[in-house]
Amino acid sequence: MRPRVETVFQTMAMDLIERVIPAIGPSYHQGTVGMIATLLAIVSEEWDRAASRRIEENNRLREMFKQAAPAINDPALRSRIFQLAKTADHDFHITALENNNSALRAALIALHAHVETQTSTEARKVEAAIWHELAKSTERRRLMSAQF
């Protein structure tokens, strides 16, 4: 789509903030339009990276699951992690990538809780890798406008 979606949304957001909001009387409606402008700005930032960050994260989680499997003592969880490690993203719609991401992150919670209870060196390595990945996941999602 040209003009580019992110540019269009960013421009529209600025238009609402600079031109429309000052022309609106009651403060409540000003606030509502301000929130809509902020939502447009967030979408403009997210648009271009939306598929990329999900594919990257899904692949990193699958790779971590491959490495982690030997540290899992619970057979059911080990099987679940193994199965997910073998999956791949074939449908690149955001909703499909998001569904895969949710399945992987739900399993990540179970894996994290499991290794926390283990005392082996392997478990500590997996736990460290999980924390590293969780910190990276917040970098991928970070917004320019965020307070933190």
Next chain:
Amino acid sequence: MAALEASLAEYIQLKMPAAAENRVDQLAQISGGASRQTYRFRLSYRERDDMRERRLILRRDPSASLIDTDRKIEFAAYKAFFGTSVPVPEVLWLEDDPRHLGSPFFIGVEMAGLETSPSRILMEPYAAHHQKIAEQKWSILGAIAAHDPAKLGLVGVMEPVAPENCWKRELDYWEGVLDSDELIPQPIIRAAIRWMRRNPPRPAQKVSVVHGDYRTGNFLFDEQGRIHGILDWEMAHLGDPLEDLGWSLNRVWCWAHDDRRGGLIAREDAIKIWERASGLKAAPDAIHWWELFATVKGQGIWVSSAHAWETGANKDPILVLSSWALMNSQDRAALELMGRLG
């Protein structure tokens, strides 16, 4: 708006039978917390031979809100603190019967001409008064903690809790919100919850009134940096006073995009002011636990706001904005507190 003005005038007539020629006008919706629809209006009436005028606030329940709260508790908290060292607006009437205005509501007195906005507080003339505002903000929070809930008449209104159970009751509740409302998995906050259960805090020094949403954005201030009213008591309850302090220090309220809490002062300075005013101690391990709890509670609210928008009738953009804008920051705050941000 005309129909609501007429209904309001009829209702107020029931509450003020001695007043004549009741008239409601200038009704306008304003921003006022996330859980109720808030309107300001002018009430005019005749009392004996004099025409009188009052500026009032209507807080009405919406069909679905960001926070599920009990208006009776909110109303009781305003009533209890009115006239004390904790400044609050006066509230007048609480109405549970939806036949008057379509849903339950309460009415209070407007404190006009004041500011609440977290973005405006960063600008002049307010920016010159940050230290003064901060002194009052955390002193008032300390005063809330210092007040005896029994003397305030709130023990029978708010659910009691033992000092050693404050943390568990709150953590159970907000974990339950995540269980029921999360639309996508939350691995960081789930890890925080597990850590918190393995490392519970010491019992509360005392059980006090907890405001529940004490932050920049929920108090009224003027151009000289004076705080005139603490608002939005919709999540008030009895609990550990460190809960409020932890919430006020939450990273997502760092409106200036730096380390200053509430966009005002450093974390350590805020804690010192609170300790002085409350007469209590914020032991490092205890306040750390409650700051981490604030990230769980925050994520619970952002998750439930997204859920409410996606599944409910309320399509207010605040429900989406709070979710989109704050969830990742809240995760980062939790990671920082756990020493895992990298």
